[in-house]
Amino acid sequence: MVESELSLSVGQAFVAPERRRHRSSMSVRIPDGPLLRVKGASAVISDSTSRNAIAKQAGDISVRGFLADYFSTPDHWDVKMSATRVLRALNGWCHSQSDHIREGSYMSSLSAMVFLGREAHLFHMGDTLVFRLRGAEFEQLSRDHVTDLGGYRYPSRALGLDVSIDIDYMSMPLKQGDIFLFTTQAVRGTLMPSDYVQLIRQDASDLNAACERLASTAQARAQERGYGGEQFCFQLVRIDQLPEEESDQPGKLYGDLPVPPELSPGDRLDGLEVQEVLSRTAQSRVYRVRDMYSEREMVMKAPSPELSSRNAYLEHFLLQQWVVERVNSPFVAKVMESSRPRRHLYYLMGYVEGERLSDWARRHPQASLAQRLDIARQLGKAVQALHRRDLLHQQIHPDNILIDSHGQVVLADFSACRLREGDGHKRSRELARQLGLTEHSAPEYALDDDVGRRSDQYALASTVYWLLTGQLPYDLPPHQLRSHTDLEKLVYHSARTLNPEVSVALDDALRRALDPQRALRFRRLSEFLYALRDPQGQVRSHNNPRLLREPANFWQGVAGVLLLLLVLSWLLR
Structure with missing residues (x-):
């Protein structure tokens, strides 16, 4: 007898002259097979606060983003953790994008419901509406978060409204025949x-x-009462069938898998044969393996056997795979799938036929400045790809950077990678310190200050400085700082004194990106990467940092030249 599964029916309708002008978005995703049993099905609706193109885009992105990312979260996460993590990441991205536009904002109300097993889970922010019809009982499940200003009602809690988001959450048992609006x-x-x-x-x-x-x-009712009726949308979800019995949460099975034992070349695990031990650390083991069925070579990363009882670390270990899966970039290592089911706790990444940047630099001491800058620019693109997904790497240094036989850079090792948070990345900083700071870590990690994207900017710039000069920018490694007064000991050594090929403009860009004070670094990573693309300083005058810092001196100089030309023209008459 085949066990019954959750079964849903869906209906939708919009009222709009043109769908693309509608400020609301809605969608339902009902996956098949194992994913339905592990993650369930989901219905989402969003409503933006204005009718411009940006508002419409915000609504579409929030709906598509939630449905894509929720079903990509690790299997061992429960519904609440998965949805909350995804919504916080979406909120951070939408809020950051609003800073780059003049009119409108990436802000929208959103309600998402996940149907898993015999339960429904509602996540809500803003003023979208969710109702349940059970028999003759019609009940509103969502709460309105609105503020009245000048006779208009605005959402007081919405996706993208602030750097942090407060999400309403409730769960409820399902009954066959329930209809959600x-x-x-x-x-x-x-x-x-x-x-x-x-x-x-x-x-x-x-x-x-x-x-x-x-x-x-x-x-019709709206037109009778004299106001517009062009922004209505309705979505219905009916529970047609429920699982006969509520089984144990399948999502926990992956998290309950045993940690692999210590492996050596020739050992086999889940159809994977170990070819080489790449790394052994206190936290993890990294192996080069061959899939015996597909013959593919991959990299297996597993927790250290000694840490099998440290659940907090294992939770973050499982997060690493999700982190890598969220990023789509040729400069970031990719997650691979095994041809057989996993019976142990690990994840697989594509194998890069190449070497670490530290080894490459030792083998190529005569590499040109152009070659080194090309590597730096590729590394910058990898870091940008992470930041676009609201991720901090936190461990950028030469041993975590691979270069393949074609000279392409691949950023690897996501042990300290974390999602953007609203608490100054306190937990991110603690994780980085737990795994160990490096000589390229930004000073704020050692001083318990807030960390963020500019902390990755510092590590990137420090790695680039090392790549160009073979040295570090400061005599005292920042990760050895003990107090804020030690910041005065950090005196920048000009890269030009170590490598005369480095231009003045590039040296200035490195100096700024490596400023001990996080707030004084480039506001955006793209500004630093621009300097790497234009190492000779052939930039427009309004982009020159020195000009921006000393506008008075610049214009005084211009005035002096003009005065000299005027005097010469008078004398030569």
Whole structure:
């Protein structure tokens, strides 16, 4: 007898002259097979605060982003952890994007419901509306988070509104026949609870038709009362079938897998044969392995056998795979899938046929400045790819950078990688310190100050400085600082004194990116990477940092030249 699975039906309807002008977005994803049993199904609706193109884009991105990232979270995470992590990452990205636009913002209300097993989990922020129809009972599940300003109602809690987000969460048991309605604030003042029940129940077998009835009735009511009826949307989800028995959460199975034992070349595990031991540290083991079925060579990373009881570390270890999966860049290591099911705790990455940057530098002492800058620019693109996904690497140094036989850079080792947080990255800093700081770590890690993207900027610049000069920018390694007064001991050594090929402009860019004070570094990583693309300083005058710092001296010089030309022209008459 085949065990029954969760089964849902869906209906949708929009009222808009053109769908692309609608400020609301909604979608449902019902995966197949194992993913449905592990992660369930999800319905999402978003509603932006304005009607411009940016607002529409924010709504679409939030819906698509949630559905893509939620189903990519590690299997061992429960629904609440998975959805919360994804929503916080989306919120951080939307909030950061709003800083780069003049009109509009990446801000939207959002409600997401996950149906897993015999339970529903609701995540809500803002003023989108979620109702449940059970029998004749029609109940609103979401709370309105709104503020009245000058007669207008605005969301007081929304995705992208602030750097941190407070998410309403509730779970509830499901019953066969439950119908969930997702809509927006535009419907307020048009339909009564009895209208919803009547219009949905009129022909509950066709949810699309029910949504069309809701939309047309709401539009007619709005026009009768003298206001616009062009922004209505309705989404219905019906529970057609529930699993017969609520089994143990499948998502925990992966987290309960045993840590692999110590492995040596020739050993086999889950159809993978160990070819070489690449690294053994206190936290992890890294092996080069060959898939005996597909013949592919890959890299296996597993926790150290001695840490099998340290659940906090194992939780972060499992996060690493999700981190790598979120980033799509040729300059960042990629996650691979084994041809057989895993029976031990590890993850696989693509094998890079190459060497570490530290080994490359030893073998190529005569490499040109152009070669070294090309490597630096590729590394910068890898760090940018992480930052676009609101991730900090925190361990950028030559031993974590690989160069293949074609000269392409691949950033590896995500042991200290973490998502952007709203607490000054306190937990990120603690994780980096636990794994061990390096001579390229930014000073704020040693001084318990807030860390962020500019901390990665420092590590990147320090690695580039080392690549260009073979030395470190300061006599005292920043990771050995003991107090803020020690910052005065950090005196920058000009890269030009160690490598005359380094231009003045490039040296200035390195100096700024390596400033001991995090706030004084480049505001955006792209500014530093621009300097790497233009090492001779052939930049427009308004992009020159020295000009920006000393505008008075610049214009005094211009005035002096003009005065000299005027005097010469007078004397030569």
